[in-house]
């Protein structure tokens with residue numbers, strides 16, 4: 504069971520990571536400026552500095568994604584849902600629930616797996632959390648936006664070394680403007696096994712770590728296995744559809760790569 508202290512540590516760790524990323528970006532910019540200054544002082548000319556890519560402001564039309572995920576919170580499949588106040592703690596199975604966090608609460612809307620959610624809506628500051636064993640989202644809509652000092656994720660994986668597995672079938676994740684981190688964030692050496700079919704993750708332009716982040720570093724393997732079938736990412740700006748192995752880290756095993764779309768374009772299987 505997570506304690507408040509553990510939760511505080513998660514929030515602190517997330518803030519530290521965000522600051523480290525900002526610091527690294529500033530170091531790169533500073534080095535670039537120094538190099539240009541050296542060149543100018545030596546009588547040379549320089550190109551204008553690299554500018555960051557502007558965020559995506561338009562949502563491109565579906566570029567071949569499945570289209571079989573829920574259309575939104577008003578999709579008829581949710582017509583008989585009953586509302587519950589989160590967070591929901593597992594192990595548990597919930598069906599036809601609309602889970603909302605109480606005011607002021609930024610706990611994951613469902614966590615302490617294994618958990619299963621079918622025909623559910625999750626709306627709040629922090630989406631479902633993958634931690635233990637195998638969890639399933641089927642016919643679900645998730646909408647998140649962070650507040651205050653949050654680092655909100657549509658779905659996050661957190662439990663170092665857990666090796667937990669998450670299966671998504673017909674799931675739509677929407678990040679709306681706020682204090683967000685990422686649409687789908689697997690990190691902290693969770694070594695997760697991710698299986699997605701008929702999934703849309705959008706709102707990456709509202710997240711500093713994009714629509715999906717499953718980037719592996721040595722000693723920090725967020726994802727060890729992935730299956731993508733009919734998945735679409737909008738505003739994705741990290742790795743190849745979220746995947747990257749940096750500095751010789753383990754490459755995630757790709758079980759299947761079918762119809763992977765990022766910002767309206769097919770993404771080729773990287774290896």
Ligand SMILES: [Ca+2]
Nearest residue numbers: 654655656659
């Ligand atoms: Ca988070």
